[in-house]
Amino acid sequence: xxxxxxxxAALVSLAxxxxxxxxxxxxxxxxxxxxxxxxxxxxxxxxxxxxxxxxLTWETIYHPIINSILISGSTAILTVIVAGLAAYPxxxxxxxxxxxxxxxxxxxxxxxxxxxxxxxxxxxxxxNLYGSIPAxxxxxxxxxxxxxxxxxxxxxDGVPVSLEESAWVDGAGWVQSLLRIVGPLMAPGVAVVAIFxxxxxxxxxxxxFVLLDTPEKQPAAVTIxxxxxxxxxxxxxxxxxxxxxYTTPAVVLYVAxxxxxxxxxxxxxxxxx
Amino acid sequence: xxxxxxTPPRLxxxxxxxxxxxxxxxxxxxxxxxxxxxxxxxxxxVGPILWSVYIxxxxxxxxxxxxxxxxxxxxxxxxxxxxxxxxxNSLLLTFVFVIGSAVIGxxxxxxxxxxxxxxxxxxxxxxxxxIVIAAWVVPExxxxxxxxxxxxxxxxxxxxxxxxxxxxxWLYSAPMIAIILANVWRGTAFSMLVYxxxxxxxxxxxxxxxxxxxxxxxxxLVHITLPLIRRSILSNLMLITLQTLxxxxxxxxxxxxxxxxxxxxxxxxxxxxxxxxxxxxYGSAMALxxxxxxxxxxxxxxxxxxxxx
Numbered sequence: 001x002x003x004x005x006x007x008x009a010a011l012v013s014l015a016x017x018x019x020x021x022x023x024x025x026x027x028x029x030x031x032x033x034x035x036x037x038x039x040x041x042x043x044x045x046x047x048x049x050x051x052x053x054x055x056l057t058w059e060t061i062y063h064p065i066i067n068s069i070l071i072s073g074s075t076a077i078l079t080v081i082v083a084g085l086a087a088y089p090x091x092x093x094x095x096x097x098x099x100x101x102x103x104x105x106x107x108x109x110x111x112x113x114x115x116x117x118x119x120x121x122x123x124x125x126x127x128n129l130y131g132s133i134p135a136x137x138x139x140x141x142x143x144x145x146x147x148x149x150x151x152x153x154x155x156x157d158g159v160p161v162s163l164e165e166s167a168w169v170d171g172a173g174w175v176q177s178l179l180r181i182v183g184p185l186m187a188p189g190v191a192v193v194a195i196f197x198x199x200x201x202x203x204x205x206x207x208x209f210v211l212l213d214t215p216e217k218q219p220a221a222v223t224i225x226x227x228x229x230x231x232x233x234x235x236x237x238x239x240x241x242x243x244x245x246y247t248t249p250a251v252v253l254y255v256a257x258x259x260x261x262x263x264x265x266x267x268x269x270x271x272x273x
Numbered sequence: 274x275x276x277x278x279x280t281p282p283r284l285x286x287x288x289x290x291x292x293x294x295x296x297x298x299x300x301x302x303x304x305x306x307x308x309x310x311x312x313x314x315x316x317x318x319v320g321p322i323l324w325s326v327y328i329x330x331x332x333x334x335x336x337x338x339x340x341x342x343x344x345x346x347x348x349x350x351x352x353x354x355x356x357x358x359x360x361x362n363s364l365l366l367t368f369v370f371v372i373g374s375a376v377i378g379x380x381x382x383x384x385x386x387x388x389x390x391x392x393x394x395x396x397x398x399x400x401x402x403x404i405v406i407a408a409w410v411v412p413e414x415x416x417x418x419x420x421x422x423x424x425x426x427x428x429x430x431x432x433x434x435x436x437x438x439x440x441x442x443w444l445y446s447a448p449m450i451a452i453i454l455a456n457v458w459r460g461t462a463f464s465m466l467v468y469x470x471x472x473x474x475x476x477x478x479x480x481x482x483x484x485x486x487x488x489x490x491x492x493x494l495v496h497i498t499l500p501l502i503r504r505s506i507l508s509n510l511m512l513i514t515l516q517t518l519x520x521x522x523x524x525x526x527x528x529x530x531x532x533x534x535x536x537x538x539x540x541x542x543x544x545x546x547x548x549x550x551x552x553x554x555y556g557s558a559m560a561l562x563x564x565x566x567x568x569x570x571x572x573x574x575x576x577x578x579x580x581x582x
Contacts, residue, residue, distance in 0.1 A: 006490070010389045010393070011393070011397065013385075013389055014386070014389050014390070014393070014397060014401050017382075017385075017386060017389075017401065017405075018400065018401050018404045018405075021404045021405050021407075021408055021458065021461075022404055023423065023429075024408075024416075024419040024420055024422075024423045024455075024458060025407070025408075025419060026429065027419065027422040027423060027428075027429055028415075028418070028419055028422070031422070081309075082309045082310045082313060083310065085306040085307070085309060085310065086306060086307050086309070086310035086311075088306045089302065089303035089306050089307055090307075093302065093303055095303055103575060106575060107568075107571050107572065107575055108318065108571075109571075110511075110512075110515045110567060110568075110570065110571030110574055111564060111567050111568060111571060112515065112518055112519030112540075112563055112564065112567040113519065114519035114520075114521045114540045114563070115519065115540070115543070115559075115560040115561075115563035115564045115567065116318070116321045116322065116325070116560065116564070117544075117560075118325065118543060118547045118553065118556040118557050118559075118560045119321040119322070119324045119325035119328065119557050119560060120317070120321045121547070121548075121553075122324065122325075122328060122333065122553045122557065123320065123321055123324050125335070138313060138316075138317055139317045141313060141317075142313040142314055142316070142317035142318050143317070143318060145310055145313065145314055146314075149310060174302065174306065178306075199410075202412065203412030203413055203414075205412075205413060205414050205521075205522035205525075205526070206521050206522055210548065221412055221414050221522075224414050224415065224418070225414050225526050228418055228421070228526075229526070229529075236422070239418060240418075240422075243415045243418055243419075246412065246415065247410075247411055247412060247415050250410055250411070250412060251407070251410050251411075254406075254410045
């Protein structure tokens with residue numbers, strides 16, 4: 001009897017929590033489909049795709065989304081290449097400084113990147129890099145490196161060395177062995193790191209907001225903010241439609257790597273390096 | 274890390290003559306692949322930190338005379354900071370924000386959800402997980418838009434409360450509560466996932482044995498489960514504190530730090546000083562303070578976890 005009651009109470013609590021988390025989503029989902037949406041989520045029975053077709057223009061959606069893809073994509077590719085190279089000696093060689101190096105990496109993942117934005121901006125301004133997308137991508141990649149190297153090394157440790165030994169005997173250097181043997185075998189790991197970096201940068205608002213000078217260079221994260229900070233004159237239905245279009249890639253990619261990331265949450269308890 | 278570290282076979286040569294060259298070659302073997310990462314890291318991460326140490330002691334601005342040749346002003350920025358009413362206000366708000374949304378909100382709620390989910394069916398777990406994680410995956414600007422529409426004067430909450438006559442502009446009357454709720458909503462998934470992983474390592478027999486001995490649910494939680502996952506609790510607290518300390522986009526898009534300075538946490542105040550008033554030197558001094566606080570938490574985190582390299 002009490003067992004049943006406890007079970008019921010747990011299910012009811014979970015239902016309440018789930019509904020509470022669902023609440024803030026309601027407006028976006030409803031407003032995007034309502035032709036004359038305002039700020040409150042009001043279930044009317046008029047639905048149309050008018051809002052979506054209204055935002056699907058070059059200026060509102062396509063251009064910012066292309067910017068987002070370019071910025072996040074090049075950051076992800078650059079990070080994966082540089083982190084993959086760096087992970088190789090850390091995974092394969094006995095290095096005296098390895099432990100300290102890995103600990104330093106872990107330490108830097110904790111530093112607030114937000115705080116670095118002021119000096120980064122000031123440096124970019126001094127060296128005429130302000131407004132340069134490639135320079136910003138280099139900065140974003142550098143800030144993603146510590147965690148990515150850490151993850152890459154873990155994935156690389158999972159590839160048995162014995163497979164490489166025969167290649168070494170045949171005279172292959174580390175470049176060949178990394179490209180031909182380790183790389184293909186850890187392809188899922190590479191994809192996870194790339195997607196992880198991509199999704200992180202997809203949502204990044206502060207860095208482009210501060211480091212890019214003109215609206216034409218801004219990714220969707222900043223465009224959507226400018227869109228809804230025009231208080232009073234916002235077409236709320238269109239804002240909701242924009243939000244959904246912009247959020248979808250992040251959700252889809254998360255679902256794709258969800259399985260691999262799940263294991264890394266024991267991360268907080270003990271870290272295998 | 275002992276199993277996988279195998280060095281490539283080395284040919285036995287004369288140790289004296291080839292020694293310097295061999296050592297150089299062995300250094301190159303790790304330096305070459307690590308090089309690009311090191312260079313990028315030094316230029317774009319270490320560089321800005323050192324740069325902030327330098328300009329925090331100058332009167333660097335973006336406009337006016339000091340933008341052309343800034344001067345060394347010693348600790349003036351730091352003296353100014355600690356007598357600055359608005360800065361102290363921002364530190365206090367950051368503290369409230371971290372305690373309210375991370376330490377109490379995300380941490381407790383994440384643990385509760387993880388505990389409630391134990392032993393539930395797969396369907397229940399995936400629905401609850403899915404909804405909570407969805408809030409986490411949504412980009413911060415979209416999360417802000419969701420919460421703005423929920424709390425604004427003509428928003429969903431007021432629409433629902435109108436019948437009771439409790440409508441008000443929540444973003445004006447309770448901005449701190451608004452940003453705390455929004456951040457709890459967005460960040461709880463992380464703690465939930467950490468605790469789900471930790472709880473799956475707690476042996477079920479232990480809890481069953483205690484139940485047979487007549488220990489209540491509460492006593493089992495306090496005396497068995499919590500002590501067993503204490504490391505996860507501590508390191509989760511460190512990680513979410515670090516994430517919350519640096520939170521900018523969510524607050525900026527939701528309240529902009531206002532009304533007035535009522536929800537202006539330190540990152541927002543730093544932004545205002547550096548980018549609206551162009552006080553780069555002063556902003557960098559604040560950045561340094563935030564970096565030091567972040568570094569302290571990060572060090573505690575490193576001490577807490579067991580790292581086996």
